[in-house]
Amino acid sequence: MVGPLHDLEDGFAADLEKISNITMFGGDFNELTVKFEMQTETRLRVKIFPKNTERYEVPVKVPGGSGVEKSERLYEVKVKEEPVFSFQVLRVSSQTVVFDSSVGGLTVADQFLQIAARLPSNNVYGFGEQEQPSLRHDMNWKTWSMFARDRAPDGPGNLYGVHPHYTVLEEDGNTHGVLILNS
Helix, strand or coil: CECCCEEECCEEEEEEECCCCCCCCCCECCEEEEEEEECCCCCEEEEEEECCCCCCCCCCCCCCCCCCCHHHCCEEEEEECCCCCEEEEEECCCCCEEEEHHHCCEEEECCEEEECCECCCCCEEEEEEEECCCCECCCCCCCCCCCCCCCCCCCCEEEEEEEEEEEEECCCCCEEEEECCCC
């Protein structure tokens, strides 16, 4: 269930409440806040965190922005509350949806985070060290996990390092990148 959206100094936020007791791994958070910070004209920060719960955060200083007016932003954020909470990030100039979370669910648990998204192109690069036949990822309904594992490179799977960033080369030649900073 989604509570009302509320404005913040540099964006807006939504408070979410889990409506099902089904769990994949246990330790799910029942109340979340999704905060959308419009940091600069080209950078949006989406922060998903448990409400009223202290959590460790990665001690990496992410430079904040001062917030920008809607007319100055090169992106737009749309939030849907039904049938489940989801959000889209659109490029204003072309109305291309660069990130759409409505394709799957959102799972936030003590030691597990899952977010599924529809991207505007199959030209996806990044995610870290994984054994695969090319730098471009196969996006035909494949799951690309981000877990480091010490193993020999002998087939598809995760390797030594995790680099939680991906870049998408869109069909019209534009690009965008996403950094997933998670503790």
